[in-house]
Amino acid sequence: MVSVSEAGASIYSASELAREELPELDVTVRGAVSIGRRLQDPLAELVKLDPKSIGVGQYQHDVDQPALTEALERVVETVVNKVGVELNTASPKLLAAIAGLGPALATAIVKYRDEHGAFATRSQLKQVPRLGAKAFEQCAGFLRIAHGSEPLDSSAVHPERYGVVAAMAKDLGVPRKALVGDSALVAKLDPARYVDAEQGLGLPTLRDIIAELEKPGRDPREQFVDVGFDPEITELAHVKPGQVLNGLVTNVAAFGAFVDLGVHQDGLVHVSELANRFVKDPADVVKVGDRVKVKVLTVDLARGRIGLSMKALQAPAPTPAPMAPRTFNGIRLGK
Secondary structure, eight states, X not given: OOOOOOTTHHHHHTSHHHHXXXXXXXXXXXXXXXXXXXXXXXXXHHTTSOGGGGOOOTTTTSSOHHHHHHHHHHHHHHHHHHHOEETTTOOHHHHTTSXXXXXXXXXXXXXXXXXXXXXXXXXXXXXXXTOOHHHHHHHGGGEEOTTOSSGGGGSSOOGGGHHHHHHHHHHHTSOHHHHTTOHHHHTTOOGGGGOBGGGTBOHHHHHHHHHHHHSTTOOOSOOOOOOOOOTTOOSGGGOOTTOEEEEEEEEEETTEEEEEOSSSSOEEEEGGGSOSSOOSOGGGTOXXXXXXXXXXXXXXXXXXXXXXXXXXXXXXXXXXXXXXXXXXXXXXXXX
């Protein structure tokens, strides 16, 4: 069993974007589809939501809202560009987060794709109306085309660097395509040989290119690991005091951490129950996304609350050794 967060799913299901994507489906069904998509590709689905809709901390409504919006958008853009986007399947919302694009160009790309079919190469982007040379230069390295006519288009190598890859392949006496994904061939390359200051090709850039050739299109995200929720506990009524359960930290506040147990309601590990030592800031102990083991302390069915403890499962803190008495000239000081 895999638990998927439904935070913000109801907001998406009633949005204009959801109506455009799934016009024939009821609101509740759209929400279910969105949750299913989150399991397949969380980033591609969650990017359709305002980050504030999925919870960004205890004090999100107490800070400067324009500044918060700007900071969250910057984080989303950074993550999307770091992971990369499949050009032939990405939604307009996902494409809009790519450097150099934005909503207007993202919509134009999808429209061109619908009218002309899948992109065969990255260079075909230049035929999209209003997508100029500068926008192409900025966005091309973050877009991927799997199984296209240009093998390097499936990697993070920018098209303006294809020439140096061709030179590397020529020096090894192999086709350029042979370099992609062949770690044995790539290991023979000496990046220092291709340094070209005039072209802006320094050692760091060349090392990045060689690393990408070795593992083209690698996903920088951590491998998904199932939390290991108890399959017998699927609703609040199944949770009983004394149980030891696996959980996933979903939010960290000043007073403790919220943990998903695989039921609809998250439980709370109060700051006093995080560790067998004094904890001033819960963020020093846990962070969102941590997989933890907790003991159920209390269950309030009427109010939908679960009290949890991590401290109860930890070894007791060692008792400090008693201090030796202070003496002066053989006379004991103090009590």
